[in-house]
Amino acid sequence: MTLPAAPAGIHATALVDPLAQLDSSVTVGPYTVIGPHVRIGAGTTIGAHCVIEGHTTIGSDNRIFHFNSLGAVPQDKKYAGEPCELVIGDRNTIREFCSFNIGSPGDLGVTRLGDDNWIMAYVHVAHDCTVGNQTIFANNTTLAGHVQVGDWVILGGFTGVHQFVRLGAHSFTAISSVLVADLPPFVMCQGQPAEARSMNFEGLRRRGFSADRISAVKAMHKALYRDGLTLEQAKVRIGELTEKHPDSGPDVQMMLSFLEQTSPRRGIVR
Known part of the structure; x- marks a missing residue:
């Protein structure tokens, strides 16, 4: 079987809805699916087997690796199909098997990731989360809904953050930390539940x-x-x-x- 010709940079097996808005420099890997309300900026690369759906806007020069789910509906039983959003900024690295949901009508209506973030594999960002710039999320970090993460925050692997928790700029969590209270700026924490240990002086x-x-x-x-x-x-x-x-x-x-x-x-x- 001969596959129809695809635009330059888009693999022939990718399914990109004709209504999606992709800059001509965007590259899309094999078997990726991109929905009609998606917009992707210049220089962004999408790996194989990704699903990008919903009202999702992705900025410029992002590197999105394989097997990611971006823009799916929130894991919220109250959600009833409202046109909420996922907005991703510029120059982010999103590694394999991450899931970022759109927002919900009960809050901001948008889930937002800023610029220059380093997101490792298996990270989950739930509905209505707001993540700043220059953050690092190690593998298996999980944010429940409505979490706010400031600039330069580093989350150790397997960190879990309870809904509505806020993390101040320059804060830091050790591996397997569980946050059920707000983490002030500069504070380093560890534990289940997390306890303050020091400040992020080296950072x-x-x-x-x-x-x-x-x-x-x-x-x-x-x-x-x-x-x-x-x-x-x-x-x-x-x-x-x-x-x-x-x-x-x-x-x-x-x-x-x-x-x-x-x-x-x-x-x-x-």
């Missing part, structure tokens, strides 16, 4: 944080975890750090903003 050094900023992060750790303060007392102590550490203003503000948005019922990782 901050690699990202060019000055000695003064790192000293301020150490003081935040002391206020939150070592001096026996209540959360309200710790916030007051953290707010005073800019007097001694003038470079730390944005870091202090980020921490205080995160803590202000933490619900008393859920709390932070302790």
